Amino acid sequence: MRLPLLPVGAPQLSFAPEQDALPLLDAVIETSRSIRAPFFFPGHKMGLGAPLPLRQRLVSRRALRHDLPELPELDNLFAAEGAIHEAERLAALAFGAGRSWLLVNGSTAGVLAAGGRRCLGVPIDQVEAGLQRYGSRVAAVLVVSPTYQGVLSDVGGIARLTRAAGVPLIVDEAHGGHLHFLCDTAPVAPGVGLARPRSALSEGADIVVQSTHKMLGSLTQSAMLHAKAVWPQPCHHSTLSALHERNACGAQMTSSSPSYLLLGSLDAARWQFASRHGGGRAALHRACEHAAALRSAVGRMANGPTVLQFDGGAGVYAMDPLRITLSVQDGFALDEALVGAGIYSELPEALSITFALSAGTRARHVRRLVRKLNSPSVAKLNAGREAHTRASALKAAAVAASRSDSWSKSYCSPREAFFRGSRSVPAAKAIGQISAALVCPYPPGIPILIPGEEITAEAVSLLHDLRAAGCSITGCADNSMATFDVLE
Numbered sequence: 001m002r003l004p005l006l007p008v009g010a011p012q013l014s015f016a017p018e019q020d021a022l023p024l025l026d027a028v029i030e031t032s033r034s035i036r037a038p039f040f041f042p043g044h045k046m047g048l049g050a051p052l053p054l055r056q057r058l059v060s061r062r063a064l065r066h067d068l069p070e071l072p073e074l075d076n077l078f079a080a081e082g083a084i085h086e087a088e089r090l091a092a093l094a095f096g097a098g099r100s101w102l103l104v105n106g107s108t109a110g111v112l113a114a115g116g117r118r119c120l121g122v123p124i125d126q127v128e129a130g131l132q133r134y135g136s137r138v139a140a141v142l143v144v145s146p147t148y149q150g151v152l153s154d155v156g157g158i159a160r161l162t163r164a165a166g167v168p169l170i171v172d173e174a175h176g177g178h179l180h181f182l183c184d185t186a187p188v189a190p191g192v193g194l195a196r197p198r199s200a201l202s203e204g205a206d207i208v209v210q211s212t213h214k215m216l217g218s219l220t221q222s223a224m225l226h227a228k229a230v231w232p233q234p235c236h237h238s239t240l241s242a243l244h245e246r247n248a249c250g251a252q253m254t255s256s257s258p259s260y261l262l263l264g265s266l267d268a269a270r271w272q273f274a275s276r277h278g279g280g281r282a283a284l285h286r287a288c289e290h291a292a293a294l295r296s297a298v299g300r301m302a303n304g305p306t307v308l309q310f311d312g313g314a315g316v317y318a319m320d321p322l323r324i325t326l327s328v329q330d331g332f333a334l335d336e337a338l339v340g341a342g343i344y345s346e347l348p349e350a351l352s353i354t355f356a357l358s359a360g361t362r363a364r365h366v367r368r369l370v371r372k373l374n375s376p377s378v379a380k381l382n383a384g385r386e387a388h389t390r391a392s393a394l395k396a397a398a399v400a401a402s403r404s405d406s407w408s409k410s411y412c413s414p415r416e417a418f419f420r421g422s423r424s425v426p427a428a429k430a431i432g433q434i435s436a437a438l439v440c441p442y443p444p445g446i447p448i449l450i451p452g453e454e455i456t457a458e459a460v461s462l463l464h465d466l467r468a469a470g471c472s473i474t475g476c477a478d479n480s481m482a483t484f485d486v487l488e
Ligand SMILES: Cc1ncc(COP(=O)(O)O)c(C=O)c1O
Pocket: 105, 106, 107, 108, 109, 111, 116, 117, 144, 147, 148, 172, 174, 175, 210, 211, 221, 223
């Protein structure tokens, strides 16, 4: 028996009256009101014992009063049957899922429980080739869409392949929580042959993880896991086993004290976009207009940065209209100049800089950015040779890092390496030994050494070059890279 699936296609964007409810947020407020003597964790006891700087300068007393543990009225995240269950039911309806789970450890926990990062999407023929090559050994297909830069893969096409192969399609849609709520009249990113961006669930994905905190309005670290299937159902579909695992893994990977501020904020974020009173969809529409204005202002700049624009093709199916990446001579230098003017981007990289717009973006934010990009100091920066040299060094290093598998040899699996003993040795003695650590430069965030790989002279020399070019290196026994962790 196949699972009953919700229809694939354009999302139904009418406002259902039941979406006006805020079951979890209301439960948190009502429960807080009824507490007279809190002998529970957290130790700040609803703010009374909170450190003064926290209470007076960072978080309001009201927020602290609602920072509650899993009291009976507040349901249990790992066995929801009350307010959390109702909030999850409304979220599933709002996002077009068969079943949704609230998460308090970001998409990170969701992706781990369900199952890279690159600028382009995943070409459909790559998925087809992988399915053919690995056949019945494929447990699931995991696709990141949209990417950090807002590139959407052809999730619909990939879903047709995975359905035919009988394996679940998991989509890391950390950056795409808003896609379901974009209306069809919103201005989209220009590009020849691009489709309109649609959510992975509406395109037929089986399991979707979204960082609700990234593109919608919930608090940092809050996220959602959605399943296309109406669940639980008595059948043996592989999606189901993946979901059973999610319940088991989710509990292992999540704190046993989930924050009700985070959970309540997820309830509110769903309400913002699914209730007629939330105003979220109109705000998203305005954000798309701000994005279009930013794109055309940058397009008019003589000798300025250019908007990174993709046409439809291998791996690029659609673009998120709210993600704007500029091609520049030195993304880090430009970022520094922008920060000096109070403008904070989402992701500076060697030769680009990415801005994330959302329902909270205002026209004044865009005007400020455009003014700064037009300023003589930024124009000079774009022409600067020194900046270009540093960016080129980082770009070259990033390319080298991405090819690192061609020059490093693996001796055992990362799992085996994890369970073996290790010791720290001076860098010179580390060459030829097996790395016990994942050594990774940021940027670009691509590991040079993974546990179980030989530490080659080339790897060490590349790491030194990256450090000299301004990357921070994580995973060495010490930050100066004088010592490395190697297997016994
Ligand atoms: C593609 C992708 N997936 C997952 C994550 C993790 O999301 P979270 O910060 O919600 O844990 C990120 C974070 O940036 C991401 O870029």
